[in-house]
Amino acid sequence: MSTAESAGETATGGEESTLTVLIAGGANALIGVLKLVAGLLTGSSAMLAEAAHSVADTATEGLLLTALRRSARRPDRRHPFGYGKERFFWALIAAVSIFVSGAVFAIYEGVRTIVGGEAEQTLAWVAYAVLGVSFVLEGFSWLQAVRQVRNEAAAEETTFRAWLRGTDDPTVKTVFFEDSAALVGLVLAFGGVGLHQLTGSALWDGVASLLIGLLLSGVAYILGRTNKGLLIGRQANPRLVRAIADDLAARPEVDAVVDLLTMMLGTDSVLLCARLDFDGALGADDVERACVAIDADLRARFPDLAEIFLEPVPRTDETMRSRVLERYGRTFDS
Secondary structure, X not given: OOHHHHHHHHHHHHHHHHHHHHHHHHHHHHHHHHHHHHHHHHOOHHHHHHXXXXXXXXXXXXXXXXXXXXXXXXXXXXOOOOOOOHHHHHHHHHXXXXXXXXXXXXXXXXXXHHHHOXXXXXXXXXXXXXXXXXXXXXXXXXXXXXXXXXXXXXXXXXXXXXXXXXXXXXXHHHHHHHHHHHHHHXXXXXXXXXHHHHHOOOHHHHHHXXXXXXXXXXXXXXXXXXXXXXXXXXXXXXXXXXXXXXXXXXXXXXXXXXXXEEXXXXXXXXXXXXXXXXOOOOXXXXXXXXXXXXXXXXXXXXXXXXXXXXXXXXXXXXXXXXXXHHHHOOOOOO
C-alpha cells in the first residue's frame, strides 16, 4: 500500500469516525428529552436514570467531537510530536463524564427508590412508547458503530473482538460501548417499569435504576482503563512491531536488531526508536546513507510511522542486552 493510499484511508476513517459520533450524539440528544419527559410523567426512577444515561452519552459525543478536532492539528515547535494524544485525553474525560453524569445519578435514584418505599406509577404506556422509540434510535446508532468496527477490523485483518481490545481509536470504541450499554439499559428500564406495573412494587423500578448505574460504571471503567494506557504511552500493535523487526533484520546493512521501542503518538500515529547493529564493514558515511534509506523504506511500507529514530549500537553491549531482556524477556535476535 502506498503512503498516499494510506493517507486517503486515514482521512476516510477520520470522516467515518466523525459521522459515527454525530449520529450517536443526535440520537442521544433526542432520546434524552423523550426519556426525561417520560420519567417526569410516569414517576419511574428507571426512566429518570435512563434520561441521565442519555445526557451523559450526549455530553460524551461532544467531548469525542472535540477529541477528533483537536487531535488533528499539525505538529508545531511547542508540540513537535503533534497533538494526537488529545484524542486519548478527551476520550478519558468522556469516560469520567459517563460515570459522573450517568452512573452516579442512576445509582442514587435506584437506592432512593428502594429505600424510600412505594411510589405510584402513572401512564406506564408513555414509558413503553419512549423505550420503544429509543431502542430503534439507539439501534441505528449502534449499527453504524458496529459497521465501522467491522470495516476497521477487516482492514487490519483481525477479528471484531481483537480490534476492540487493541484499537488506538478511542472514539469509535467509546461510541460502540456506550451504545451497547444504552441498549442493555433500555431493556433493564423496560423490565423495571413492567415489573412495577405488574406487582405494584417500586422495588423493581429501583433495582432497574441501580443496575443501569452499575452498567454505566462498568463501561466507564473499561473506557477509562483503555485511554489511561494510551495516555501513558502504549506500545504499537504487536503485529506491527514484529513486522518492523522482521523488515529491519532482513536488510543486508543490518547484522541484528538490538532493541525496538514504539509508542502511540495518536490514532494511526507511531513513534519508532530502533537500535541496530550495522555490518562492521560499513564506514560512517555508509551507515548514514543506510539510515536514510531505511527511514524512507519504513515510511513507505508502514505509513503509521510518524517519527523514526535509528541508533547504531553493538549487539555485544551487555548493558543494552540486559535492558532489552529486562523489558521483553528475550532479545530480538534470539
